[in-house]
Amino acid sequence: MAGRAPVVTCPHCAAEVELVDEAWEPFDEVLNGWAEGRDAIIACPACAQPVEPTSWKWADDYFALGHLGFTFWNWPPLRPEFVAEFTHRLGGHRTVLLAGKS
Numbered sequence: 865m866a867g868r869a870p871v872v873t874c875p876h877c878a879a880e881v882e883l884v885d886e887a888w889e890p891f892d893e894v895l896n897g898w899a900e901g902r903d904a905i906i907a908c909p910a911c912a913q914p915v916e917p918t919s920w921k922w923a924d925d926y927f928a929l930g931h932l933g934f935t936f937w938n939w940p941p942l943r944p945e946f947v948a949e950f951t952h953r954l955g956g957h958r959t960v961l962l963a964g965k966s
């Protein structure tokens with residue numbers, strides 16, 4: 865993960881955490897975990913509530929953690945082989961198949 869954000873804000877209490885020295889370490893795990901397919905949920909240093917990786921507000925949108933979604937309209941159920949090939953073509957990223965209509 866390249867670079868460091870200067871400040872991150874808790875979505876629960878709006879406390880701003882200055883990411884200096886050891887304050888950075890848990891967030892390093894959040895970002896590296898995300899990149900490796902793990903959700904590192906850490907507690908806010910100010911209010912102690914657990915925060916999902918995607919919920920932290922990074923100063924200046926320094927980082928953005930998100931999901932890329934594809935919708936297949938009017939398709940029959942996706943065959944496991946198709947999903948496996950799709951995952952392979954996405955470079956082996958973690959994929960989740962959500963079936964049904966929204």
Ligand SMILES: [Zn+2]
Nearest residue numbers: 874877908911
């Ligand atoms: Zn908080």
